[in-house]
Amino acid sequence: VWHQSDLLAPGESSGLVADCEPDTLLHLAWHVAASGVENFEWARASLELLDAFRDNGGRRCVFAGSCAEYDWHAAQPLTERAPRRPATPYGIAKDALARLFAGSCEATGLSGVWARIFFVYGPGEAPNRLVPATVRSLLAGEPALTSHGRQLRDYLHVGDLAEALAAVIASDLTGAVNLGSGNAVPLRTIIGTVARQLDGEHLVRLGAIEARADEAAEVRADVTRLANEVGWRPRHDLESGIAETIAWWRRETGA
Amino acid sequence: VWHQSDLLAPGESSGLVADCEPDTLLHLAWHVAASGVENFEWARASLELLDAFRDNGGRRCVFAGSCAEYDWHAAQPLTERAPRRPATPYGIAKDALARLFAGSCEATGLSGVWARIFFVYGPGEAPNRLVPATVRSLLAGEPALTSHGRQLRDYLHVGDLAEALAAVIASDLTGAVNLGSGNAVPLRTIIGTVARQLDGEHLVRLGAIEARADEAAEVRADVTRLANEVGWRPRHDLESGIAETIAWWRRETGA
Numbered sequence: 001v002w003h004q005s006d007l008l009a010p011g012e013s014s015g016l017v018a019d020c021e022p023d024t025l026l027h028l029a030w031h032v033a034a035s036g037v038e039n040f041e042w043a044r045a046s047l048e049l050l051d052a053f054r055d056n057g058g059r060r061c062v063f064a065g066s067c068a069e070y071d072w073h074a075a076q077p078l079t080e081r082a083p084r085r086p087a088t089p090y091g092i093a094k095d096a097l098a099r100l101f102a103g104s105c106e107a108t109g110l111s112g113v114w115a116r117i118f119f120v121y122g123p124g125e126a127p128n129r130l131v132p133a134t135v136r137s138l139l140a141g142e143p144a145l146t147s148h149g150r151q152l153r154d155y156l157h158v159g160d161l162a163e164a165l166a167a168v169i170a171s172d173l174t175g176a177v178n179l180g181s182g183n184a185v186p187l188r189t190i191i192g193t194v195a196r197q198l199d200g201e202h203l204v205r206l207g208a209i210e211a212r213a214d215e216a217a218e219v220r221a222d223v224t225r226l227a228n229e230v231g232w233r234p235r236h237d238l239e240s241g242i243a244e245t246i247a248w249w250r251r252e253t254g255a
Numbered sequence: 256v257w258h259q260s261d262l263l264a265p266g267e268s269s270g271l272v273a274d275c276e277p278d279t280l281l282h283l284a285w286h287v288a289a290s291g292v293e294n295f296e297w298a299r300a301s302l303e304l305l306d307a308f309r310d311n312g313g314r315r316c317v318f319a320g321s322c323a324e325y326d327w328h329a330a331q332p333l334t335e336r337a338p339r340r341p342a343t344p345y346g347i348a349k350d351a352l353a354r355l356f357a358g359s360c361e362a363t364g365l366s367g368v369w370a371r372i373f374f375v376y377g378p379g380e381a382p383n384r385l386v387p388a389t390v391r392s393l394l395a396g397e398p399a400l401t402s403h404g405r406q407l408r409d410y411l412h413v414g415d416l417a418e419a420l421a422a423v424i425a426s427d428l429t430g431a432v433n434l435g436s437g438n439a440v441p442l443r444t445i446i447g448t449v450a451r452q453l454d455g456e457h458l459v460r461l462g463a464i465e466a467r468a469d470e471a472a473e474v475r476a477d478v479t480r481l482a483n484e485v486g487w488r489p490r491h492d493l494e495s496g497i498a499e500t501i502a503w504w505r506r507e508t509g510a
């Protein structure tokens with residue numbers, strides 16, 4: 001059964017939840033850009049949804065947090081107890097909401113998980129992000145301009161992320177948990193995999209875009225909780241995940 | 256013009272603000288106990304009010320924060336940049352809301368002040384708090400049981416706090432500001448002043464209640480911003496403020 005609601009309209013999600021009385025809630029809705037007041041409006045909307053869920057008999061909920069809550073210059077890999085120092089409005093809003101979510105769950109006994117999602121790629125990603133932008137450039141036979149690509153990042157295939165979220169909901173875990181692979185690969189490896197599969201290595205311009213001076217060398221999840229308490233590990237490898245993503249973009253763009 | 260609204264009911268404050276279109280907002284409403292889920296519900300309600308205020312032409316707002324956001328074991332006096340480590344649901348909710356408030360104001364250009372209120376006493380205070388409890392016990396001729404009373408706390412008379420809030424609204428200051436006296440007095444001095452004015456010194460039992468092991472020795476506001484950027488200083492002294500408070504409780508209780 002599908003229901004539609006504008007979560008940002010005050011009172012609407014409360015009304016929907018009062019009608020549905022869900023016992024389980026996976027809340028992924030948010031604004032997609034790192035800046036903008038929408039991040040704070042989504043924090044407000046998320047709290048209304050949380051309160052309505054609890055007040056209408058809700059029992060188990062998983063809310064989407066982000067690795068953007070952490071201090072990316074802290075020691076790697078980042079455990080759930082790593083220092084938090086968000087650098088963007090997105091990260092600030094997620095971090096503050098995490099604090100309210102944890103306090104609210106603790107005060108009421110609601111079984112809640114704050115799932116800190118690291119980097120994600122795969123079919124359906126916004127076109128301006130690293131993998132789609134590279135795929136689209138090379139499919140069009142155009143140069144792909146990137147930074148130096150030595151940054152290490154912890155990427156999950158979106159299908160793995162969906163399975164991880166389902167596994168977390170089904171588990172007894174509560175509190176914050178990192179959703180990542182536990183491995184960090186250089187962005188140039190991801191770019192290179194796309195280029196090799198598309199025979200477009202000659203079009204890749206590593207270093208054409210200057211990296212920010214304060215860019216973190218590595219952002220990697222410590223996945224001890226996910227592996228030990230949920231018992232989940234990713235299934236996709238980068239080679240097949242990128243192949244699937246390229247196939248999706250071929251269908252999407254007709255290239 | 257007075258309007259009445261249940262700020263906790265999703266959609267109600269948005270409707271009120273859309274009707275009134277206020278240009279200035281002083282938001283003091285909250286739950287009065289340090290624990291309980293109500294603190295997180297008030298964070299949610301405060302965000303709805305903030306978003307509605309901004310979306311309906313609001314220009315200048317002051318929200319009530321708290322010294323409970325700070326790490327009370329940090330170096331004293333506490334500046335607005337002192338480390339934050341709230342120890343109660345009240346402090347956690349206020350601290351997280353402060354982060355969302357600051358981010359939201361910054362993202363939209365809304366002129367906002369987060370006023371961190373320290374300790375307050377005076378007429379109308381909840382009866383179980385230190386000054387009212389002491390006054391009521393001594394007015395009744397009963398022993399006043401207190402802790403050792405050596406804790407240093409920064410108290411403002413409620414009339415001073417009201418004037419400080421009015422001065423802050425009328426100023427150009429934005430961001431976080433401490434509202435306190437800048438001085439910390441031992442609780443035993445406050446208790447002793449009440450007792451002396453009521454000729455009840457023989458009824459005071461300092462040390463009858465054990466202080467918590469982790470209780471902070473001193474909590475004092477650095478009021479540099481308030482003094483220099485707002486130009487405000489308290490007018491009441493403890494002697495006359497306590498006298499006024501005792502007179503209020505005499506009227507209230509008929510003692």
